[in-house]
Amino acid sequence: MHIPDGFLNAATLASTGVVAAGGVGNAVRVARKKLGEKQVPLMGVLAAFIFAAQMLNFPIAGGTSGHVIGAALAAILLGPWASVLIMSCVLIAQCLIFQDGGLLALGANILNMGIIASFSGYYIYRLVCLVLGDSRRGRLVGGFAGAWASVFLASLACAIELAVSGASPIRVVLPVMAGFHAFIGIGEGLITAGVLRLVLATRADLLQLQRI
């Protein structure tokens, strides 16, 4: 869902850029207060994992592929603000080194796949855990639901940015973006729940860390 340069107009680039910069700035402030010894290597591993996993496009219906965002997983393990930092590292490297996502559109990509995906994934996971209890089942169901919603909501934000930029009318672009990403979100949900299952089986203590 990396937006290249050219899709968004100047006003949208500027406003998403300002929101993304504010979000990343606040993420640094929150992390400075809460980040502990144990979270440092985990942030490295999650950034590396999300980069590698994003390369693995999986096919969905009709000659289209999707890849995970990874923000929900990072947010569930470390907290939403730490996830914003991790996603920003990934998106900046993809933009500068791998020419995936435009330089000017970096703010919009950080807003969609960093901020919106991290917070929606995290709070929907928490909500499900509240309803089903902090059990293994609650966490896996919550991980799936949070991950699905993170992709779906990020795609809606992306569609709105495209529409206000005049790339395509909202009644055209919103339903198709939502439709494709409702499918891609299933992949995100399965992979997120799968990794959570692995973490619960091997290093359940990582889920007890303070969330940032």
Added chain:
Amino acid sequence: MKSKWWLTGFLVCLAVACFSPLASSSPDGLERVAEDKGFIDLAQEAPFQIIADYVFPGIGNEAMATILAGLIGTLILFGAGYGVAWLIKSKKKKEEPAK
């Protein structure tokens, strides 16, 4: 003995990157929508290219070029994620005694 669980995690990430040539080459959701709805031509080329489209330049075998790009990116992001967290944490330590 301190367990280096994160080293295992990092090795898993490198292994995941080695599967990158198996990825679907179909357009992703956004690209597909841009093609179908006729605004893909708005996309501009990047002003510079380093490892564009996750293919390391100058290697004939595309699978190897993709794996190399994946390994380099995974290494860089481990360093970036660890480095950013370490920097933030070391600043926190300096601030605390001043309080």
